[in-house]
Amino acid sequence: MIWNEAIECADRSEIEKIQLEKLKKVVAHAYENQMPYRKKMEAAGVKPEDIQTLADITKLPFVTKDDLAENYPTGMWAVDKHDIVRVHASSGTTGKPKIAGYTRNDLEMWGECVARCLAMAGADQDSVVQVAYGYGLFTGGLxxxxxxxxxxxxxxxxxxxxxxxxxxxxxxxKTNILCCTPSYALTLAEAAEHAGLKPENLHLTGGVFGAEPWTEGMRWEIEKRLGLKAHDIYGLSEIMGPGVSASCDENAGMHIQDDYFYVEVLDPDTLEPVPDGEKGELVITTIGKEGMPMIRYRTRDICYITHEPCACGRTTTRMSRVFGRTDDMLIIRGVNVFPSQVETVIARFENKLTMNYKLYVGREDNKDTFELAVELADGLAIDDIKYVEALKADIDRELRSILGIGCKIRLLNPGTLPRSEGKAKRVEDTRNL
Amino acid sequence: MFIKQVSVFLENTKGRLAEITRLLADNNVDLKAMSIAETADFGILRVIVEDPENAVAILKGKGFIASITDVVAVELNDRPGGFADVLEILAKEGINVNYVYSTIHSKKDTAMIVLKVEEPGKVIDILGANGVKLYKATEL
Structure with a gap:
């Protein structure tokens, strides 16, 4: 089912007309009501009336997570607090969260976006949707x-x-639609197997999985073990939350809700646009949001986009899965490695490993060395070398399937790695290249 | 007649073994038997102590992965072939021995060996029936 055919299958020219109209409106709104952004526009010498075409967006300054930190907690809000009906937050880099405020219209828009995504996963009015994302400040659950x-x-x-x-x-x-993180989907699959349940004992038909990077390998595994079709959903709390985009049955990228989000993909170094199909940093402008509009927000997420219509009938812009983030990418033996990918693997061993880990990158004999040190989970019983060796082999296999390169694994007692107050320092790169 | 052995996961880093043995000593834990299985980057320390639950609690309190494993302690005649006699009994019954080590103290003319096997209950019955002396933890 296509939830909003009029929009999702509209001609590109029609979509662009809507986008331009809404872009002008949001820029005017920010200029009038979002003081930190107005100052940026003034510094850049650009006024709302300078935006006459979609291409004019490049005249506008960027917003980054630093702007949210500097204007903590609500400086980036663009409406009176009286009009905010909901708050969500995600962890920031300096210890202070990024706090987003939503008006009633913002929530309405969010519901519309997520409904479109659920429809892509086969949901309809008769569906039983089990939401196993966390509820609370995190945007996933709500x-x-x-x-x-x-x-x-x-x-x-x-x-x-x-x-x-x-x-x-x-x-x-008789849940038929499951919403959770991909790693939790695997945990559920494992628990179901332990309980002797087969996919046919469950009634699942579709899953909407997101909030962390995952791979095609994980998708196949989830689909096989839970007997459903796994769909990708993308979003971030600064922008809205899940529902910015999602994948349809074609599994050919995630359809962006073009009438609410104008996306650009830029070279993270030059900040110049890259052509469709080429990887770069995703930059999003919320063209329908009131509470905390974000203009040219640098997501740091690496992906590529296409404007080709999809075989499903939708004409909306599609983005690839997120390959990682610009701020933490490592290049090891020529391969792009993101700590978040390693984290995804560690999360799959939730009863055996903790999320306390550190990556060591070095150089010996002109070759990169790559080591993962990770703490074992409390309460493990280890009496056997073979047990530890088998665990290391399992971790290594999973890492190879996700990263494409091998990694030396060092297991540690709980509490061995240094703890930090703010964001954990996950990588120690001692190469002097 | 099981003996509860304490197994501890250890990183193979300088001073780690000293740290753990000092921790036990500071808590008045006497080691009756010990062995280490090691690889290049980690090892497993196995010890027999009087109060294994207490030792595990002390170790866990300091963040070590520590747990209890049931093992069997047997007396051997201190002569060539004493150990082979016991192993042959087990081999005949199709019992695999995972690892063995000896205790720190032993009585005159005997040796004491700790055995880790898959089914310690069955092994106790077999060895008992064959007249092999088995020890309790307090006797070590």
């Missing part, structure tokens, strides 16, 4: 929730964790 409710589904607001109960509801309420 974001999926608002879309499913807007669609008229039966929503089960499970939040994350409580795996046995998740399985019980899945069976007893």
């Amino acid at each position: 974001g999926a929730h608002i879309g499913a409710e807007k669609m008229g589904c039966m929503v089960i607001p499970m939040s994350s964790g409580n795996t046995q109960k998740q399985l019980m509801f899945m069976q007893d309420m």
Whole structure:
């Protein structure tokens, strides 16, 4: 099902007309009501009336996560607090969260966007949607929730964790659409297998997975083990939350809600646009948001886009999966490696490993060395060398499948790695290149 | 007649073994038997102590991965072939031995060996039936 055919399948020229109109409006709104951005525009010598075409967007200054930190907590909000009805937050780099405020219209827009994404995963009014993203400040839970409710589904607001109960509801309420992180989907699959459940004992048909990077390999595994079609959903709390884009049955990139988000892909160094199909940093302008409009927000996420129509019938811009983030990419033996990818692998060993890890990159004999040190989970019982060697081999195999390169693995007792107050320092790169 | 052995995961870094043995000593834990299985980057320390639960609690309190494994301690005649006698009994019954090590103290003319096997209960029955003396932890 296509939730909003009039928009999602409109001619590109029609979409662009809507985008330009809304872009002008949001720039005027920011200029009038978002003082930090007005100052940036003044410094750049650009006025709202300078925006006459979509290409004119390049005249506008960027917004980064630093702007959110500098204007903490609500300096980037562009409406009176009276009009804010919801707050979400995500962790910032300096310890202070990034706090987003939503007006009633913003929530309405969010619901519309997520409903479109759920429809891509096969949901309709008769669906039973189990939301196993965390509820709270994190946008995952309430974001999926608002879309499913807007669609008229039966929503089960499970939040994350409580795996046995998740399985019980899945069976007893005949859940057909599951929303959670891909790593949690695998945890659920594992728990279901331990409980002797086969995919056909569950009623799942579609999954909407996001909030962390994952791979095609993980997709196949989830699909096979849970007996559903796995869909990608993308979003970030500064922009809105999940629902900025999602993948349809064609699995050919994620459809961006073009009437709410104008996207650019730029070379992260020169900040010049790159052609369709070429990787770069995703920059998003929210063209429909009131509470905290973001103009040319640098997401730091690396992906590519295409404007070709999709075989599903939708004509919206599609983005590839996110390959990683510009701020933490490492190049090891010529391969791009993102700590987030390593984290994804560690998360799959949740009963055996903790998320306390560190990557060591060095150089010996003109070759890069790459080592992962990770703390074992409390409560493990280890009496056997073979057990540890097998665990290391499992981790190595998963890392290779995601990163494409091998990595030396060092397992540590809990509490061995240094702890930090702010963002953990995950990488120690001692190469002097 | 199981003996509860304490197994501890250890990084193979300088001073780590000293740290752990000092920790046990500071808590008045006497080592009755010990062995280390090691690889290039980690090892597993196995010790027999009087109060294994307490030792595990102390170790876990300091962040070590520590756990209890059931093992069997047997007396051997201190003569050539004493150990082979015991192993042959087990081999005949199709029992695999995962690892062995000896205790720190032993009585005159005997040796004491700690055995880790898959089914310690069955092994106790077999060895008992064959007249092999088995020890309790307090006797070590």
